[in-house]
Amino acid sequence: MNANTSWQVFGVVIEHDAAGVKPVSLEMINAARKLADQISATVVAFYLCRDDGGGDDGNATATQRRQLAAEEKVADALIQNGADEVRFLTHPDLNIYIHENYSFALMRQLEKSRADYLFLPATNNGKELSAVLSAKLGVGVATDCVALSVSGDGDVAAVRPVFAGKALATVRFRGKTPHILTLRPNIFRGTDPAAAVPRRGEIFREDVALPEFSHQAQRLVKKAASQLDITEARIVVAGGLGMQSPANFKLLEELAEVLGAAVGASRPVVDNGWREYSNQVGQTGRTVSPDLYIACGISGSVQHLAGMSSSRCIVAINTDAHAAIFSVADYGIVGDVIKVVPALTHEFRKVLAA
Amino acid sequence: MKIIVCVKQVLDTAATIQIENGAVVSPGSSRIINPYDEFAIEEAVRIKEKNAAAEITILSLGPEGFNDAIKKALAMGADKAVHLLDRKFDGLDSYAAAKILQRYIASVPHDLILCGKQAVDVDMAQTGAMLATFLGIPFVTVATRIEFAADFQNAKITRQVEGGSEVRELPLPLLVTCQKGLNEPRLPSLKGIMAAKKKAVLTLSAADLGVDDGDINIADNRIVQENISLPAPRKKGRILAANEAAEEKVAAELVQILRDEEKII
Ligand SMILES: Cc1cc2nc3c(=O)[nH]c(=O)nc-3n(C[C@H](O)[C@H](O)[C@H](O)COP(=O)(O)OP(=O)(O)OC[C@H]3O[C@@H](n4cnc5c(N)ncnc54)[C@H](O)[C@@H]3O)c2cc1C
Numbered sequence: 001m002n003a004n005t006s007w008q009v010f011g012v013v014i015e016h017d018a019a020g021v022k023p024v025s026l027e028m029i030n031a032a033r034k035l036a037d038q039i040s041a042t043v044v045a046f047y048l049c050r051d052d053g054g055g056d057d058g059n060a061t062a063t064q065r066r067q068l069a070a071e072e073k074v075a076d077a078l079i080q081n082g083a084d085e086v087r088f089l090t091h092p093d094l095n096i097y098i099h100e101n102y103s104f105a106l107m108r109q110l111e112k113s114r115a116d117y118l119f120l121p122a123t124n125n126g127k128e129l130s131a132v133l134s135a136k137l138g139v140g141v142a143t144d145c146v147a148l149s150v151s152g153d154g155d156v157a158a159v160r161p162v163f164a165g166k167a168l169a170t171v172r173f174r175g176k177t178p179h180i181l182t183l184r185p186n187i188f189r190g191t192d193p194a195a196a197v198p199r200r201g202e203i204f205r206e207d208v209a210l211p212e213f214s215h216q217a218q219r220l221v222k223k224a225a226s227q228l229d230i231t232e233a234r235i236v237v238a239g240g241l242g243m244q245s246p247a248n249f250k251l252l253e254e255l256a257e258v259l260g261a262a263v264g265a266s267r268p269v270v271d272n273g274w275r276e277y278s279n280q281v282g283q284t285g286r287t288v289s290p291d292l293y294i295a296c297g298i299s300g301s302v303q304h305l306a307g308m309s310s311s312r313c314i315v316a317i318n319t320d321a322h323a324a325i326f327s328v329a330d331y332g333i334v335g336d337v338i339k340v341v342p343a344l345t346h347e348f349r350k351v352l353a354a
Numbered sequence: 355m356k357i358i359v360c361v362k363q364v365l366d367t368a369a370t371i372q373i374e375n376g377a378v379v380s381p382g383s384s385r386i387i388n389p390y391d392e393f394a395i396e397e398a399v400r401i402k403e404k405n406a407a408a409e410i411t412i413l414s415l416g417p418e419g420f421n422d423a424i425k426k427a428l429a430m431g432a433d434k435a436v437h438l439l440d441r442k443f444d445g446l447d448s449y450a451a452a453k454i455l456q457r458y459i460a461s462v463p464h465d466l467i468l469c470g471k472q473a474v475d476v477d478m479a480q481t482g483a484m485l486a487t488f489l490g491i492p493f494v495t496v497a498t499r500i501e502f503a504a505d506f507q508n509a510k511i512t513r514q515v516e517g518g519s520e521v522r523e524l525p526l527p528l529l530v531t532c533q534k535g536l537n538e539p540r541l542p543s544l545k546g547i548m549a550a551k552k553k554a555v556l557t558l559s560a561a562d563l564g565v566d567d568g569d570i571n572i573a574d575n576r577i578v579q580e581n582i583s584l585p586a587p588r589k590k591g592r593i594l595a596a597n598e599a600a601e602e603k604v605a606a607e608l609v610q611i612l613r614d615e616e617k618i619i
Contacts, residue, residue, distance in 0.1 A: 017517075099483075100492075124515050128495045131483030134449060140576025141448070143478050157580065162477055166371050167378055170581040175574070229516035235618070259619065270534075277498070277535040278514055283367045283474055284389045284534060292618045303367045309588065313616050315608065321593075329591040331611065333604055343605035351609050352619065 008041035008154050011115035011178060013106065014078065015097075015123060016047070021074055023232065024121040026081045028183050030190030032119055033082025035150045044115065045083040047074060048105055051090035051207060072203075079201035080193040087113075088205040097125050103132040105208045110137070115178040117156055122182040123231075130180045140173045141180040146187050146289070146310070156181070164283035164306035185232050186289045230262040230279055235292045238264035238281055238308070242297015242318060242337055246274035251338070252296060255345040258352065264288065264308075266298050282307035294344075296337045300325030317341065355408040355506050355526075357398045358459060359432065360469040360482070362388045363416060363423035367474060373582055387423045390470025392430075392539040393532040397500060398468055399431035400537060405506055409433050413458065415443060415451055421555075428550035429542030435553065440560040447575040448476070452484035457563050459489060465506075467529040471496050482531035492524045498535035 010032040014025040032043045049071075060068065075086040089105050106129075110118075118133070120126040122144040134141040146168075147159035155172060158181055162169045173179035193199075230236050237256045239249055249263065256263045265275040267282055281288055283306040293311035298304060300316070300323055308314070309328045316329035317340050326332045333340055365371070369383035387395070395412070402408040412427040412435040414420050424435045438454060446454070459467065467486070472479035479495075486493030498519065499512035510523045514533055542550070560566065595604045612618045 124496045124513070127479045128483050131448075131480040131495075132487050134480065134576075135452065135484040135487035138449075138576075141478075141480060142577055143480060160477075161585075162582070163365065163371055163378065163475055164367075164477060165585065167373065168583050168585055169579050170583075172578050172580050173576060174578055175576050179576075227517050232516055277533075280534065292612065292616075301368075302370060306367075310585070313612070313618055314588075314591075315612075326591065326593070328588050330588070330616075331608055332591055332593045333595065333608065334593060335595075335599075335601065335604065339601045340605065343601035344608065347602070347605040347609040348619065351613060 008036075008039060008116040009114055010036055010041055010043050011110075011113075011118045012043060012045045012083070013102075013118065013120045013126070013129070014045055014047045015121045015126060016049075016074075021077060022121065022123075022185075023189075024123065024183065024185040026077065027185065027188040027190070028119045028121060029078055029081040029083050031148055031183060031188035032117075033190075035148060035156060036082075038150050039152070039154050041116075041154070042084045043082055044085040044087060044113070045078045046087050046089060046106065046109060047071075047078075048089045048094045048102055050092055050095035071205075075201070075203045079199050080196075081190065082193075082199070083201050085202045085204065088203070089208045090205065091208050091210050093210055094208075099125075099128050099132055101210055102129055103136065104210055106133060107136060108208060109206075110178065116154070118178040118180045120180065120182045122184045126182050130182050134180055137176065137178070139176045139178060139180060141182070142171050142173070143182040144184050144287075145181050146184050148181070148183075148188075161287070161310070164287060164303075165310055166306055184287075184289060186234065186291070228260075228262045230264045230281065230288050231286050233260075233262035233288075234290055235259045235261035235294075236264045236281070236288050236290045236308075236311070237261045237294045237296065238266070238298060239269060239275075239296045239337075240266035240298030240304075241268050242299075243269070243274075244297070244338075246272075248338065249274060251341045251345070255294070255341055255348070258345055258348045259292075261290075261292075261294075266301075266304055295325050295329070296341055298325055299323050300328065355401070355405055355465045356463045357401065357408055357410045357466045357468065358413050358462075358464050359391070359394045359398050359410060359427070360455060360467065360485070361391045361395065361412050361414045361420075361423055361427050362470070362473045362475075363414075363420045364388045364473055364475045371584075373584055376582055378582065385419060385422060387426055388470050388473045388475075390472060390474070390532055390534070392470075393534065393536045394468035394470055395427050395430050395432060396537045396539040397532060398466075399540070401466070401502070402431065405502075411436060411462075413455065414438065415454055417444065424555060425550055426542060428553045428555075429546040430540060431546060433553065435555045437555055437557045438563065439557050442560045442565075445575070447577045448478045448480040449484060449576050450574065452481045452488060454563065454565060455481070455485050456488040457565055458558065459485070465526045465528075466509075467491075467527070469529065469531045471531040471533045482529060486529035489527075489529070491527045491529055493529035493531070494522055494524065495531045496533045497530045498533050500530060500536070
């Protein structure tokens with residue numbers, strides 16, 4: 001890019017589910033806005049969804065009006081967080097994420113409206129979609145970015161953890177656009193837009209055509225009821241072998257409930273079958289960056305630290321004053337989890353109720 | 355049924371690392387099969403146990419040292435291996451690596467391709483899905499369960515998504531990237547290790563693949579690493595109290611700090 005070309009376009013693909021726009025989507029908008037303000041670029045949000053609404057031509061049904069109202073609310077949230085344009089791309093088959101449909105719709109859109117950089121969430125779906133788009137468009141992709149900067153001529157550099165965060169690599173893109181970045185959840189949180197001057201933006205809706213896929217057997221059979229995912233939670237309460245039994249994880253669940261947190265675990269806890277593998281934190285589990293990570297009875301192996309040491313604030317509870325977990329903890333309590341955790345739950349409940 | 359398992363060798367996860375001259379070093383640390391690739395190898399071997407007609411090929415793109423990973427994969431029960439080995443392949447990004455893997459796979463029969471969901475060194479999580487896209491075959495990422503129809507023509511695959519899971523049904527040929535939860539990888543048996551010694555490892559260079567500088571070149575990498583550094587050390591923490599202090603007091607102190615100083619709650 002050079003300064004003579006027209007202003008840049010930052011596209012943001014919004015991830016959403018039954019509960020609405022995911023927090024990481026607003027974080028992406030916020031991150032793109034911050035870059036855009038430094039070089040006068042435009043932030044365009046792409047929201048793929050089913051079409052129940054259609055334009056309100058006066059004949060809309062009640063369902064359609066409800067859908068339209070819901071979309072307006074979504075668009076407003078995206079605009080207040082920093083989007084200049086919100087583009088709804090609609091088709092009945094876009095009611096759920098399926099990479100074939102999503103990538104097709106986005107490819108079509110990118111033929112029509114240019115994007116220099118495209119932001120996706122570093123979620124399982126986002127990282128899948130980034131790979132497909134990169135392969136189809138012949139463009140570069142950097143996943144799981146945790147910091148972004150932009151040079152005067154509009155080149156974006158991204159910092160991404162490698163070796164599960166044991167090192168940080170700064171990467172730049174070359175070649176064709178859009179350059180694709182996936183952003184790690186919980187990192188790019190902005191300030192509450194309610195406090196700022198209201199922003200204005202444009203809203204577009206477009207029906208997209210999707211092909212019939214040759215492999216018809218593809219279908220989404222079921223999606224389990226959502227629970228708070230450890231990678232998306234603001235607070236993670238994690239337990240290790242020091243919890244001593246699966247039954248004792250009840251103590252962590254109670255603490256998590258008071259805090260609105262998700263419960264994580266070390267690998268042996270998962271290998272013992274005490275917790276689900278999707279809750280494993282570490283180099284061969286999930287990498288988390290919450291505001292608060294409470295490690296309970298976790299020794300702090302290299303592999304575990306790799307998955308959580310980028311958390312904003314770390315609290316460790318361990319009977320062993322020399323446990324490695326204390327080397328990364330902001331606050332350490334040398335003590336027995338069985339006694340300390342219930343005391344914390346009680347205290348948080350009291351303070352949060354006040 | 356022809357199964358191809360893509361295997362990468364990575365630095366031992368227990369290793370701590372240093373940066374020297376812009377590169378990651380970890381003197382004395384060993385190398386291991388990428389843990390997610392082990393789930394892929396194990397899954398292939400389990401399929402073969404149910405379907406004797408299956409043949410498992412390990413496909414590995416990397417330097418000489420990858421031999422160790424290849425041998426272990428063969429010892430776990432794969433039938434043969436193909437090692438794509440050429441100085442020209444050093445330092446490729448995910449896109450370029452997927453292109454080379456595709457070049458080989460497209461030239462041989464393939465019904466099922468299994469990859470790890472990501473390599474725990476570069477942590478990009480892109481190669482599998484890119485490879486499938488280049489091959490033009492359906493794929494599922496982050497799989498935690500794979501079930502086949504009796505005729506092995508279709509598969510029902512559970513994949514992990516944040517806060518839940520979903521199931522997809524797809525026809526073969528198919529690519530799946532494997533996640534923890536899929537299975538428990540076996541340790542190679544002594545018999546397996548002995549048998550592996552006799553299994554064929556075919557080494558192919560860029561020229562053998564018909565890949566030349568014009569096709570694939572580090573100079574064409576779409577991602578350029580400008581800098582690599584260690585994360586800033588965390589500031590020294592505070593120990594709130596030792597064993598003797600009453601839990602209630604310590605808990606109250608911590609909660610007050612998290613609220614008033616850290617402003618987290
Ligand atoms: C290839 C590979 C990949 C790996 N990947 C991961 C990974 O992704 N994530 C991961 O976590 N591990 C991983 N590991 C395992 C890792 O090396 C450690 O074995 C593991 O993290 C230890 O888990 P832990 O802390 O729960 O158990 P331990 O190391 O046994 O620690 C238990 C801790 O609890 C404390 N304790 C005991 N009783 C109490 C009590 N009553 N109150 C308070 N504290 C108490 C002890 O002092 C001790 O520090 C991996 C290993 C390998 C080989």
